[in-house]
Amino acid sequence: MTATKQRDVVDLLVDQHNQIKTLFGQLGRAQGAEKRELFESLVRLLAVHESAEEIVVHPSARKKIDRGQQVVDQRLQEEDQAKRELAELYDMGVDHPNFDARMAKFADAVMQHASHEENEEFPSLRRSMSEAQLARMAGAVRAAEATAPTRPHPHSGESASANLLAGPPLAVFDRVRDAVRDWRESHADRD
Template sequence: MATSTHRQDVVDLLIEQHEQVRFLFTEVKSASGDAQRDAFGRLVRLLAVHESAEELLVHPAARQSAGDEVVSARLHEEHDAKKELSELYDLGVGGAGFDKRFAAFERAVLDHAAHEEREEFPELRRTVDAKRLVDMAGAVRAAEAVAPTRPHPAAGESALGNLLAGPPLALFDRARDAVGDWTRGNRP
């Protein structure tokens, strides 16, 4: 893994984020109460911005190197994950059946990440110039900075869908996040 984010390529960045996702799954499962809710909120946010950036930048590049079949399968997995994550978010960590559904969701997300790491990322490294991979990491970071922070399954998984729906959804999500943060911090 790269030590400087300025020289980190997109594959290293995404693998690092996959590790953060794995850690957050463990944190959600081992916590309770407010700590579990907060860990789940961080997981939701990371997955939402990560997948939006992948759909906008990484999958289109990977389609050229790994092929339509591989990328289409990942997009289908991401659609299913967005739908389930949205339902889990609405259910809440204390909701009936959350733990069972969360365990199934975790397996699906970790399988998805493993597929990307085995099928897409090596092909990106094989076919895309190293400088472009570093530039893509910067573009992914920029996309994540303005991406929605909640899953929006109805927006789709295409780059065009992310370009059209992403900015207004991101504004709404970030406003909702700010209000929620303020409310939690100002409870009597």
Template sequence: MAKTGSTGAQTQDKDVVELLLDQHNQIKALFRQISGERGRRKQELFEDLVRLLAVHETAEEIVVHPTARTEIPNGEKVVSGRLHEEDEAKHVLAELHGMGVDHPDFDRKMTEFAESVVEHATHEEKDEFPQLRKKLSADRLRQMAGAVRAAEATAPTRPHPAAGESAVANLLAGPPLAVFDRVQDAIRDWRRSGR
């Protein structure tokens, strides 16, 4: 999968809400693609989904939700619901990973997971994102987008098949929560650097 989001100046001009909405669309597209594939291609698409969800959810947890919690009306209530959903999603991803894409129950479980993720995205788009746009300056929203770009830049991508064993290959072969941990570290490093 190509890096999430656009490249160049167009990506640099997008604010955090635009980037996250783009990712919602990419996540939905991956769910549709996964449902129509089998074998190795299905596994590759599942790995792409894990990576994108790690980038997306971690950026939200570390940058977006803390801001929403303090800046939007009923922020604590809105954010607590989203955090609960995101925590559940991580556990389901780990369960799906443990099953493997060829498991007889994988497609059923993936369909249920897709429905819950789309519902989660709808809540964000309705309850959180519009309020962030209303309450925060355009400059602050663009600055927050830096966390999403930092997560995208450091999240592991699938290595080229000829690359053999590598740390990235091993990370992707491991549990999805390891991908979330790596992205979380990258965003924290980005925040500490004051970008």
């Protein structure tokens, strides 16, 4: 690999999978406010990551790789289930007595999903697309992440068109909600 080679979409997504795995580990050991902050970071990363995959990666995989339709449909089913579970965990909150057990089960499912992507979808993308195409996809993923919702919205759909249509308004709503929450937390000590 040369020093001038750009990072491609596979590198970017695998790095995010590693960040997600790290957050799961940290979350499993955390308590109180730290646990809440780590969970909010995990929710945001998962929501943004999956939205970007649904907008950019899966449509390309569907067209370019062998058995693309089947592989992508399986990943979308996993992502739909994950969105629903993450929304329930979010509503439940980190202080709920069942949170840790459900989070552990959720973490296993998410890491299994990441493994499927890394072992089935991503190698096929690398074989079927040029380095330049994969590098451009990394840029498209970053752009999609900038306008993606920061919370799971299980009823918004898993298709690229659903994410493109619903994503930006949901992202604005989520980011306003995040800002209000952050303001409340930063001003709680002043009351």
